Amino acid sequence: SLTQVDPDDLKARADSLFRGGQVEQAEKLYARVAEPIVAAAVAAKEEGNAAFKNDDMEGANAAYERAFRLINLDVSKYNYYADQAAAEYGRVMRRALPATLVFALYSNRAAVLLRLERYREAVDDATKALKEKPTDLKARLRRAAAFRAIGGFSNLASSATDYAYALQLQPTADLVHTLVEVWL
Structure with a gap:
């Protein structure tokens, strides 16, 4: 039995097989x-969540970044490796991830980036979260808020579109009020 196996050696053996x-x-x-790797990424996400709750946005962002690095996201690139073994490893890694991890990392980091006033990055992360889970209200509202903060006609139009979509998901007076404010 192997007690201590180097992950790189194990991956090299798997590639060869x-x-x-x-x-x-x-x-x-x-x-x-x-x-x-997945366990460490989940732990980093939890660390980010705890930092966010303690109002430590830089700490939360660093923890989420670590989780992304651990699972080697950008997952969309897994299908574009010239080496089929690397592509297969990417597919196995993606299947090994908890179903909501990628979505949660993008959505949570979008919230952090909003608080850090890094609005364009918040739009990007919220958009990636919505690709994973298109009907998520929080990610939709985070993207709407980021578009609104950036300003300019096209961003305000995008913000209004997201708020209108959010209104379909959860009709509330607050959302109606916010949507009207965007257009005023």
Whole structure:
């Protein structure tokens, strides 16, 4: 039995198995590599959430960044590797992630970036969160607020569109009031 296995060695063995046509065995090794990485990413997300609750936006942002680095996001690039073994590892990693982790990281970081007044980055992260979960009210409202803060006609129009969509998800007087304010 192997007590201490270097993840890079394990991944290299899995890559070799995959290239040799032993896909099932490779996937099992990829999953073993992914497991501690995913656990560390989830822990970093929780650390970010705690920092946010303590009003430590820089600490929250750093923790979310660490989670993204651990899981090697940009996940959209997993399908574009020239090396099929790397693409397969990316697919296994994505499957190993808790279903809502990627969404939560983007949505939570959008909230942090809003508080840090980094509005364009907040729009980008909220948009990525909405690609993962299009009907999420919080991500929609975060993007709307960021567009509104940036200002200018097209951003205000985008903000109004997001507020109107949010109103369909959860009709409230506050949202109606905010939507009217955007257009005034």
